[in-house]
Amino acid sequence: MREQDADGTGPRGGTGPEGGSAPEDAPRRGFSRRSLFGLAGAGVVVGAAAGGAVGRATAPDNSAMAGTVPFRGAHQAGIVTAAQDRMHFVAFDVITDSREKLVSLLKTWTSMAERMSQGLQATQDGATGSGEYSPPDDTGEALGLDPSQLTITIGFGPGLFAGAPVTPAEGEGRFGIAARKPAALEQMPRFMLDALDPARSEGDLCIQACANDPQVAVHAVRNLARVGFGVVAVRWSQLGFGRTSSTSTGQETPRNLFGFKDGTRNIKAEDTDAVDRFIWVDGADDQPWMAGGSYLVARRIRMRIEPWDRTTLHEQERVFGRDKGSGAPLGQDDEFDPLDLQSKGPNGLLIDEDAHVRLASAEQNGGIRILRRGYNFTDGSDGLGHLDAGLFFIAYCRDPQKQFVPLQDALSRNDLLNEYISHVGSAVFAVPPGVSSGDDYWGSGLFA
Ligand SMILES: C=CC1=C(C)c2cc3[nH]c(cc4nc(cc5[nH]c(cc1n2)c(C)c5CCC(=O)O)C(CCC(=O)O)=C4C)c(C)c3C=C
Numbered sequence: 268m269r270e271q272d273a274d275g276t277g278p279r280g281g282t283g284p285e286g287g288s289a290p291e292d293a294p295r296r297g298f299s300r301r302s303l304f305g306l307a308g309a310g311v312v313v314g315a316a317a318g319g320a321v322g323r324a325t326a327p328d329n330s331a332m333a334g335t336v337p338f339r340g341a342h343q344a345g346i347v348t349a350a351q352d353r354m355h356f357v358a359f360d361v362i363t364d365s366r367e368k369l370v371s372l373l374k375t376w377t378s379m380a381e382r383m384s385q386g387l388q389a390t391q392d393g394a395t396g397s398g399e400y401s402p403p404d405d406t407g408e409a410l411g412l413d414p415s416q417l418t419i420t421i422g423f424g425p426g427l428f429a430g431a432p433v434t435p436a437e438g439e440g441r442f443g444i445a446a447r448k449p450a451a452l453e454q455m456p457r458f459m460l461d462a463l464d465p466a467r468s469e470g471d472l473c474i475q476a477c478a479n480d481p482q483v484a485v486h487a488v489r490n491l492a493r494v495g496f497g498v499v500a501v502r503w504s505q506l507g508f509g510r511t512s513s514t515s516t517g518q519e520t521p522r523n524l525f526g527f528k529d530g531t532r533n534i535k536a537e538d539t540d541a542v543d544r545f546i547w548v549d550g551a552d553d554q555p556w557m558a559g560g561s562y563l564v565a566r567r568i569r570m571r572i573e574p575w576d577r578t579t580l581h582e583q584e585r586v587f588g589r590d591k592g593s594g595a596p597l598g599q600d601d602e603f604d605p606l607d608l609q610s611k612g613p614n615g616l617l618i619d620e621d622a623h624v625r626l627a628s629a630e631q632n633g634g635i636r637i638l639r640r641g642y643n644f645t646d647g648s649d650g651l652g653h654l655d656a657g658l659f660f661i662a663y664c665r666d667p668q669k670q671f672v673p674l675q676d677a678l679s680r681n682d683l684l685n686e687y688i689s690h691v692g693s694a695v696f697a698v699p700p701g702v703s704s705g706d707d708y709w710g711s712g713l714f715a
């Protein structure tokens with residue numbers, strides 16, 4: 268992150284705020300301590316892969332640190348963007364009833380998010396430019412760090428549309444937008460075995476910051492939260508340290524904390540038919556302001572790693588229906604071999620009737636698919652001698668009621684995985700389309 272940009276228009280050599288900049292266009296940053304480590308890390312991964320050893324699928328290489336992801340476009344970044352290695356997710360309560368203050372914050376956030384995605388400080392004055400007698404405009408912990416493919420994605424929760432109006436307004440609700448609430452934006456129903464903690468659930472707004480450097484993601488969330496003082500309050504937040512799915516065919520499939528490859532049959536950005544069909548909202552679906560947007564479902568899923576670690580390999584593979592080493596469907600050889608749900612061995616179905624992949628498959632669910640973009644987490648201890656570890660599951664879909672809800676309903680009833688997991692947090696957000704040119708801002712269509 269550069270200390271200050273000279274003209275406020277974007278990074279040197281970049282394509283400006285409209286086009287964003289591709290990784291190749293990113294500003295050259297010299298050899299900081301961090302980028303030397305990045306190069307060394309890349310070397311190790313390449314070397315290991317060439318030797319046939321098991322490398323770290325999610326290790327960031329130098330280009331992953333230096334690159335920027337375009338902020339503007341028809342869709343927000345951070346959805347079909349190749350999943351970065353780190354995440355900081357935060358849900359906010361809006362604590363004002365002033366529509367004007369909320370809109371003003373959304374405009375400020377848009378400008379800051381665009382700058383930070385470009386590897387710039389949150390504002391032009393930054394950490395040191397607003398004089399000795401004012402609090403710095405940027406908190407400073409990302410100074411000297413690379414952009415790290417930071418993406419910042421915003422979502423609007425159901426609560427934003429609700430509440431009694433303070434002053435009579437067009438569409439009712441506390442911000443006059445109740446009539447614009449999409450039908451798809453309903454809180455999740457209660458699923459079987461849900462053990463939800465209200466303090467880790469719901470929220471009026473969310474920010475998903477993903478990057479290949481954890482400090483870059485945390486810096487982004489922290490600075491947005493900082494300027495939201497008096498308008499928003501942090502309700503809950505979650506750090507994620509390793510992606511649990513691939514969203515691009517160019518990415519190696521990572522592993523979750525149960526040690527299994529996760530994301531093999533995820534929707535990939537290159538499959539544009541599936542992306543259009545299952546992720547992006549169409550203008551005719553419901554509320555026109557959501558055209559080009561999507562819906563985000565977040566589930567904090569605790570994974571009982573201690574009993575899992577005492578379970579035999581055979582049982583672990585039966586639970587998922589896949590081979591632990593290769594990731595292949597049981598009965599097949601390679602990770603990407605087709606899932607044959609009918610194939611039988613001497614003891615019956617090779618993929619158990621209640622195996623996770625069977626119950627979650629499109630074949631078993633009327634063709635439904637979702638985009639998975641989750642992260643591993645460990646958050647200290649549960650106070651009972653266990654690690655509080657799990658998967659912060661993030662799904663993007665065109666209509667959560669028609670995609671996530673039936674899928675999770677089926678899983679919650681019969682999934683063999685249920686013995687080892689527990690859903691402890693839940694939230695849903697409408698993710699508006701991307702920001703276009705000029706003065707456009709996050710949610711402009713909703714507040715127009
Ligand atoms: C409601 C949706 C899903 C939840 C919740 C969920 C939790 C969950 N999943 C794993 C690990 C794996 N999931 C895999 C596949 C898979 N999972 C879902 C959906 C949910 N998972 C889908 C739609 C699929 C794809 C099914 C298919 O079509 O084959 C896999 C296998 C590899 C892969 O394809 O990704 C693993 C492994 C965990 C650990 C977990 C909760 C903690």
Ligand SMILES: [Fe+2]
Binds near residue numbers: 623627
């Ligand atoms: Fe899954």
